[in-house]
Amino acid sequence: MIIGTRMTGNVFEKKLNKMIDKSPTAQRFIKLLEKTDKIFGDEQAVEQVTRFFKEAADLVSSPEAKQFFKNVTDLMKELGGSEKKVSLKMPKKDRRR
Secondary structure (H helix, E strand, C coil): CHHHHHHHHHHHHHHHHHHHHHCHHHHHHHHHHHHHHHHHHCHHHHHHHHHHHHHHHHHHCCHHHHHHHHHHHHHHHHHHCCCCCCCCCCCCCCCCC
């Protein structure tokens, strides 16, 4: 029984590998996985990305940035919050032609 199970597993693995080798989608997925391993395996890239997000978080949480976003929000409220409707009056078309 153990021999039969092993042989069945080996046959299944061979068939699965053949299917993967023939499938363009599976090949693309394998290439994608290899690229992600390469990107995330590179310590320098991980360090640069980490530093970028840390600096971005520091920049956005600075008092100057907070004041800037408050000013933008106030300006948007001021421009969009008025209840007056602006309507354009178009000249009437001359119908004599």
